[in-house]
Amino acid sequence: MGVVVENIQRTDASVVDRLAQLGVATVHEAQGRKGLLANYMRPVYRGTRTAGTAVTVSVAPGDNWMIHVAVEQCRAGDIMVVAPTSPCDDGYFGDLLATAFMARGIRALVIDAGVRDVGEITEMGFPIWSKCISAQGTVKETLGDVNMPIVCAGQYVEPGDVVLADDDGVVVVRRAEAAGVLEKALAREAKEASSRQRYANGELSLDVNDMRPRLAEKGLMYLSSSDGDTE
Amino acid sequence: MGVVVENIQRTDASVVDRLAQLGVATVHEAQGRKGLLANYMRPVYRGTRTAGTAVTVSVAPGDNWMIHVAVEQCRAGDIMVVAPTSPCDDGYFGDLLATAFMARGIRALVIDAGVRDVGEITEMGFPIWSKCISAQGTVKETLGDVNMPIVCAGQYVEPGDVVLADDDGVVVVRRAEAAGVLEKALAREAKEASSRQRYANGELSLDVNDMRPRLAEKGLMYLSSSDGDTE
Amino acid sequence: MGVVVENIQRTDASVVDRLAQLGVATVHEAQGRKGLLANYMRPVYRGTRTAGTAVTVSVAPGDNWMIHVAVEQCRAGDIMVVAPTSPCDDGYFGDLLATAFMARGIRALVIDAGVRDVGEITEMGFPIWSKCISAQGTVKETLGDVNMPIVCAGQYVEPGDVVLADDDGVVVVRRAEAAGVLEKALAREAKEASSRQRYANGELSLDVNDMRPRLAEKGLMYLSSSDGDTE
Amino acid sequence: MGVVVENIQRTDASVVDRLAQLGVATVHEAQGRKGLLANYMRPVYRGTRTAGTAVTVSVAPGDNWMIHVAVEQCRAGDIMVVAPTSPCDDGYFGDLLATAFMARGIRALVIDAGVRDVGEITEMGFPIWSKCISAQGTVKETLGDVNMPIVCAGQYVEPGDVVLADDDGVVVVRRAEAAGVLEKALAREAKEASSRQRYANGELSLDVNDMRPRLAEKGLMYLSSSDGDTE
Amino acid sequence: MGVVVENIQRTDASVVDRLAQLGVATVHEAQGRKGLLANYMRPVYRGTRTAGTAVTVSVAPGDNWMIHVAVEQCRAGDIMVVAPTSPCDDGYFGDLLATAFMARGIRALVIDAGVRDVGEITEMGFPIWSKCISAQGTVKETLGDVNMPIVCAGQYVEPGDVVLADDDGVVVVRRAEAAGVLEKALAREAKEASSRQRYANGELSLDVNDMRPRLAEKGLMYLSSSDGDTE
């Protein structure tokens, strides 16, 4: 503990910015249903979709010192991803840090812990996905790491990976896989647009996706209700 | 497992539609404080009150196949009620299914599991009460049942029962009891309107409901504070 | 059980009203990071900040009788603080009681249990911080206490203490300490305003708060990434 | 609320007693993976397997009155199954009631709430599956129902159904299905005995159950590790 | 924060030692169903009942420094009661501290956090009631308080109060009330012995406690089952 890695390699910005226009669910599917952070990671306020390159931070429970250290390692387009070394709900981040983050062009905070001053931060429009909201203060006593790989809310995150977040939650895309995932996600989105039109016209997904033969093969039975049957 | 019951009997639509104008708390009280689903069942977005007839669906964990099967069994005015056979937080339902549900006139989804694409679904205005929000994808491999009785979020639900939901949660009313419950709920609402007026005028519920004698009988004591007593 | 203490001493109203303009996080810090209720205490709707003097109520699980008794003990500027004698999620409070509370000038409800009719209450604009939302009804059978010290959501609260709540949660300030805490909180707020300006200008908190020497003393190391190091 | 149904029909005792010799997991599988109570239902002490006929009890939160009422409805070979009308962790049952239960030949208690005096009850050897252990006392003020269908820990239970419990948890078997389930469970047990022997001899389940072709069909790939691949 | 109060007043040892022979449930009832710590406070191993005088300790999350400070304030017959200033599951206490505690005659540890080395501690026979078991290490950086009043697992505890713990959990008895509670608890125990004998003889609690008239008054109805009634 106590290491700051500088000059990390980041995913190409053009890939990140195009991923930012896709949904978390779409990208999660496109990369084989992996990379999703635990669903307790919720936006402080609804309605934002963003993506950025991860600057990873490991912090002690109840101690936000390394967030201050990590700001210097961020540049415009980054998202800071913070995980405590043991579970903690304290409020590691408030409106002062949000001011500093916005000044530096940091796009969002993803933190497996609590945040505070959420009224002010909502007005400022700085996006946060966190485990909870808590006014509980933290100390500055114990070192942690910046830009070392971490596990955040159940997912392994390496510095420079893409982090994408919206109202559905947060997904991480490996740096080396980002371009390929983007391609697959765009293809998926196109296919979904076509299905959406058919569903809007009243077609059943049973037919659009030709599910009936396999359901029959598995043994699905259709019965007609009599009053006694269902009570 | 693997049974779809067709042509279920539904609660009379006129009863359902009149129940839909009453609150969940009122109807829950009117039927003797029963039928309430667990309070972790929350609306994806606030501000909707709706009621419909239950089409019940039992699904395997991480497998949304039977939701596709169940759409065909729904008609306008229904609410689909989904429960996994063991607890699961995955995102069983997204904006494509929401499109199909709206095309068919399904009024809402009640699901003891996760949903996704909630940003899009909020814009579309399709009401959902769910255990959580999660982008986690599901498979289509294992059969379940449609229109067999289920337990959803702690309540037993039979196909055709009334499901009523608002910002307070979700309550189920048995088909055979719906007309009687409606009557009692309307009576309760009328009585509450009268009490509300008296409370607004500054009367105490202690007096409006004549609670003082029974409190005294139970032994309630009034003491006057001295500084030392309360510290 | 079964005691109502009347004529409690309350914190001076001018102190309460000035505390009401400060944030929960600021006041919590100003009094030495104490007094914060558990973070599961959330506002029923966002965007309100209020403070008042505590009227404390101890209730049996599933029994809201003593809330009715306690209204009479409240006056304008109070906040009712309710804790069940064992954990309970039932809906102890609805729109009728909210009407009575508003008529009496009670500023808010803080309850370590559930509330209901939240759609109506949101429209009425009565502020509540609660453990959950639940339509589950309660009985009126068992006595409890009014204006005896209680533990609510992990914090000890005495009648007459200041309770301050906003989107970050709820904090309690002892009556005897309120004036001193107000002073410290105002000083803290002034200092934060100055830091906020420097952060907005792009200065790092590392420099604004002179953290670098102590970080070095603790042994923080800066390394430069090579591709292999971080993968 | 407030109904006691007497003279319920019970599953045939010889079926119950033979089910009692089989494991919960085996019976759960034999009836198509249904009927399992939530896994938070744990034995107060390990090492007991029992089955009996359900006497169902619905109780108010924090109120154990109906358990006293229900004892009279039990006979030797029954298991009392208790569910609160809203979630509650209080200690509804202690060593005095355990004494009464044992005197009457009640085989076990299954309760979706808390119990107390567990040291004494462990010495007495009365089996309990509960949600938790809690010394919290309860009142006797509110009526509930005896021998009406209930949902207990997520499962629908009718009076007279078979309840089977061991260190794995609790499963319910419908009265009308019990004989058939017993037959299937015995067959399953016989088959498992044969597999167990082959596994003990070092055979792989991949081969015993001929899984390889279907795995290949699904696309499973085998790769050989190089050092770089796995780091 | 950062205060150690020396020379606290303790409950009289003879009262404590007689309370130690009674159960937690009995004493909790005898003092009016109050004082019970949250039921997640469980013994590290079963089978111990003990009581002692509280030495209270407030610790920072992830920081066990003040436990080391507090040992010096303990004497034979004390129980150390530890609460973190915000929720924390870390392992604050292990076999080295257990050795020190036993050398000093401390009777038990009650901690609203985690402990470790539980295998060794079980062999040593040092009793602990904790929120969880966790090997997670802690730091020694931040001050807390010793022998100031705290809230531990939802109960207010003052130094010198009696803490009583067994397999049912932990209860606190105020110093000023201990003698009176002891008397009531002994009376309750005597009464329970008499009831136990009657239950063992097959009498019903309905009769032993004369519950039938009040049940009838509340409206309890007895119906006889027909097959159709219960399905």
Place this chain on the structure above:
Amino acid sequence: MGVVVENIQRTDASVVDRLAQLGVATVHEAQGRKGLLANYMRPVYRGTRTAGTAVTVSVAPGDNWMIHVAVEQCRAGDIMVVAPTSPCDDGYFGDLLATAFMARGIRALVIDAGVRDVGEITEMGFPIWSKCISAQGTVKETLGDVNMPIVCAGQYVEPGDVVLADDDGVVVVRRAEAAGVLEKALAREAKEASSRQRYANGELSLDVNDMRPRLAEKGLMYLSSSDGDTE
């Protein structure tokens, strides 16, 4: 998904076997307080300490197919480490698989999900650390991965890493770091033995570890109690 990596590199057996004689807490400390799995990972029965080399398995929720696949990849001295791709409590593992594991010399199972047949498995003496116990059955429909890096209960685990488990929980040690960690852990153990002796003799850790000067520097104050101070 759907990859099995064969012939992984494993940590040297002599290092593993020596680590197996040390405690989880000791090794966790020796490697800088990292590597600890979430504390909900508990042994099915107490009293075992073991270590082995990780064979990692990623499974779909409610689907244990890949455990069957993974057995073939294990050899004597391995520990199988299983994580579902989304949270799941189902019973993935029972006594038949335990028989197969023991036949192959697999030392233990670590699974972030449920297991069943725990009565039988306890008698067989096969060690398991799991999230929960559940009889809920699983299907065999969806592929996963064997010997790809996973996150299990919050920790990143690579195939061939050392997994060490005892009554305190589970810790993972990187393959490349295992020898170094062993050395540090042995040193720590030796130092602790010396401290233990001093504590047993009644010395205070305040003195053994010379904490008093730094406590004074931080500002710790000692006050003497008066009765009024502490109440």
